[in-house]
Amino acid sequence: MRMISRYTIGLLPIVIIMLLAAYPFMNDSRSTLILLSKIFIFAVFAMSYDLLLGYTGIVSFGHAMFFGIGAYAIGIVMYKIGDSMGMLLLALLIGVVLAAIVSYIVGILTLRLQSHFYAMLTLAFAGLFTVLAEKWRSITKGNDGFPFPIPDFFRDRTTFYYFALVFMILFFLLLRRFTKSPLGRVLQAIRENEQRTASLGYQVVHYKVIVSVVAGVVAALCGGMYGMTLRFVNTSVFSMNTTLDALLMTIIGGIGTLYGGVIGAALIELAHELLTSLAKVHPIFERWIIFFGLLYILVVMVFPLGIAGTFKLWLKRKKTSIPLGKRDDVPW
Amino acid sequence: MNLDVIVNLLVNGLATGMLIFLLASGLSLIFGLMDVLNFSHGGLFAWGAYMGVWVYVSTGSFLLAVVGAVLGGVAIGFILERWIIRPIYGNHLQQILVTLGVMLVLSELLKVFWGPNPLNAAVPPYLDGSWQLGGIILIKYRLFIIIVGILLLVGIQLLLTRTKLGLVVRAGVLNKEMVQALGYNIKRIFSIVFMLGAGMAALGGVLLAPYSGVIFSEMGMQFAILAFIVVVIGGMGSVQGSAVASVLVGLSGAFMAYYVPDLSLAVNMLLMVLVLLIKPSGLYGLKR
Numbered sequence: 001m002r003m004i005s006r007y008t009i010g011l012l013p014i015v016i017i018m019l020l021a022a023y024p025f026m027n028d029s030r031s032t033l034i035l036l037s038k039i040f041i042f043a044v045f046a047m048s049y050d051l052l053l054g055y056t057g058i059v060s061f062g063h064a065m066f067f068g069i070g071a072y073a074i075g076i077v078m079y080k081i082g083d084s085m086g087m088l089l090l091a092l093l094i095g096v097v098l099a100a101i102v103s104y105i106v107g108i109l110t111l112r113l114q115s116h117f118y119a120m121l122t123l124a125f126a127g128l129f130t131v132l133a134e135k136w137r138s139i140t141k142g143n144d145g146f147p148f149p150i151p152d153f154f155r156d157r158t159t160f161y162y163f164a165l166v167f168m169i170l171f172f173l174l175l176r177r178f179t180k181s182p183l184g185r186v187l188q189a190i191r192e193n194e195q196r197t198a199s200l201g202y203q204v205v206h207y208k209v210i211v212s213v214v215a216g217v218v219a220a221l222c223g224g225m226y227g228m229t230l231r232f233v234n235t236s237v238f239s240m241n242t243t244l245d246a247l248l249m250t251i252i253g254g255i256g257t258l259y260g261g262v263i264g265a266a267l268i269e270l271a272h273e274l275l276t277s278l279a280k281v282h283p284i285f286e287r288w289i290i291f292f293g294l295l296y297i298l299v300v301m302v303f304p305l306g307i308a309g310t311f312k313l314w315l316k317r318k319k320t321s322i323p324l325g326k327r328d329d330v331p332w
Numbered sequence: 333m334n335l336d337v338i339v340n341l342l343v344n345g346l347a348t349g350m351l352i353f354l355l356a357s358g359l360s361l362i363f364g365l366m367d368v369l370n371f372s373h374g375g376l377f378a379w380g381a382y383m384g385v386w387v388y389v390s391t392g393s394f395l396l397a398v399v400g401a402v403l404g405g406v407a408i409g410f411i412l413e414r415w416i417i418r419p420i421y422g423n424h425l426q427q428i429l430v431t432l433g434v435m436l437v438l439s440e441l442l443k444v445f446w447g448p449n450p451l452n453a454a455v456p457p458y459l460d461g462s463w464q465l466g467g468i469i470l471i472k473y474r475l476f477i478i479i480v481g482i483l484l485l486v487g488i489q490l491l492l493t494r495t496k497l498g499l500v501v502r503a504g505v506l507n508k509e510m511v512q513a514l515g516y517n518i519k520r521i522f523s524i525v526f527m528l529g530a531g532m533a534a535l536g537g538v539l540l541a542p543y544s545g546v547i548f549s550e551m552g553m554q555f556a557i558l559a560f561i562v563v564v565i566g567g568m569g570s571v572q573g574s575a576v577a578s579v580l581v582g583l584s585g586a587f588m589a590y591y592v593p594d595l596s597l598a599v600n601m602l603l604m605v606l607v608l609l610i611k612p613s614g615l616y617g618l619k620r
Binding site for chain 2: 109110114121125131136290
């Protein structure tokens with residue numbers, strides 16, 4: 001029995017991927033394809049956040065700024081210069097380079113201080129980028145934002161759906177490789193015990209800066225993908241809500257697992273879709289995020305492993321009878 | 333550039349600085365004493381503004397509005413400290429994450445109770461209008477905010493330096509364990525300081541409402557960002573530092589808003605980055 005259940009769980013992702021790949025053949029409703037594409041993109045966004053929070057134990061409240069940089073880079077290049085394939089690559093490159101520079105500067109400034117400073121400073125920097133996007137009207141068109149064209153190849157929703165699916169799978173594999181690399185091991189050591197890692201001779205700050213740059217770059221790519229989904233960008237990509245999305249998805253899904261981000265993204269985007277449609281029944285559903293806020297507080301305080309981690313622990317417990325309250329793989 | 337403009341910018345800057353001070357001093361004191369960086373502090377500020385406007389609209393008395401907002405803030409502070417913050421003392425990451433979640437819930441609750449649209453806030457008639465002093469127009473309500481701010485600054489300093497409670501709080505900032513070992517119930521002190529900070533944040537909110545004329549749920553986060561900049565510049569745990577940095581940030585904001593409006597937040601950020609590079613513990617910060 002146990003063998004069977006282990007194999008079932010190993011097979012589960014493959015089955016899900018096959019179902020998702022077959023989905024457009026069964027139902028090609030535009031809105032569902034867009035919703036699923038958004039879930040794939042936010043899953044990668046949440047995974048990039050998980051690198052910081054779940055694997056290194058760094059709290060950033062400004063992850064939206066990298067997302068926004070990526071989204072605006074695509075929007076501005078496509079709108080001002082042209083919508084060819086080459087320009088798309090150029091735009092992604094610009095977003096990635098800018099995100100790397102910004103995350104490097106912010107990291108160098110604050111990662112050597114207490115964890116509070118990074119949280120506060122990233123929050124303030126994200127605020128600065130929101131103001132920049134609002135005020136630099138000649139390029140960003142202010143609060144209202146602007147629509148922009150994308151290359152013909154991605155204009156087909158089904159093509160873009162597959163592209164987003166491959167994007168998610170690719171980045172899941174890449175980031176898993178990253179976390180299992182020697183570098184990733186050092187990051188987890190920092191999460192577990194920073195002083196000890198430092199005393200073993202690792203330059204803790206360097207590793208923290210590296211992971212914040214990696215997370216920033218991946219987030220910028222997600223922002224670019226998001227811009228391509230909507231073919232529209234406005235200041236909301238820089239808003240606190242974007243950071244909160246990453247935070248809720250990562251924590252509720254389960255930190256330190258990567259696939260927790262996928263679960264969280266699916267849960268929150270689907271709930272968003274479902275609950276806002278319930279707003280006609282009772283206006284409280286317009287404020288659906290409040291339920292997730294409460295759930296989030298509960299998870300952080302009581303179930304720090306989130307959905308994925310609690311499930312993993314539950315499986316392990318069946319084998320070795322570890323008490324369910326045990327918190328491994330959690331930075332707090 | 334004439335005198336009229338300069339005086340007005342000074343008054344504006346000081347008034348904004350005082351409002352930021354009300355938020356930042358609580359934040360800084362809570363951090364200094366309890367080692368908790370409260371990301372929901374801005375939520376208390378916004379709640380103060382909404383509760384104040386609600387009381388003012390339903391009773392017509394500004395005094396009642398201020399009292400109601402402060403009491404409401406203290407009550408929310410009590411609940412937060414008792415059931416959310418206390419179970420997770422000493423765990424930085426968890427505190428940061430939970431208090432941000434509380435911020436989210438607080439600002440969403442505002443929308444549940446008062447709707448998602450911004451509300452208008454009126455200046456009470458006896459504080460409305462302005463005085464003219466030799467060609468310079470002084471707006472009454474802004475002077476009122478400055479006076480209240482100065483009174484509170486003096487009040488807090490007196491509380492901290494002249495009373496038994498203040499002595500214990502200052503000692504607690506320096507060495508919690510020692511205070512505890514000497515037989516003081518540090519948990520009760522924590523609770524009192526947290527409620528005090530929450531009350532001041534709510535007071536800042538209710539005073540801001542007629543000043544800006546309109547309140548909205550995101551204003552909590554906006555002011556919280558300024559307050560964070562202030563505590564980093566002034567130094568965590570120092571009320572004096574918060575006061576100096578608040579005035580600095582308020583004034584630079586007012587002058588920049590007049591001359592180069594797009595850069596006002598950027599200048600404050602630059603100031604913060606400079607302080608972080610030169611003296612990461614802040615102007616008045618204790619060495620940690």
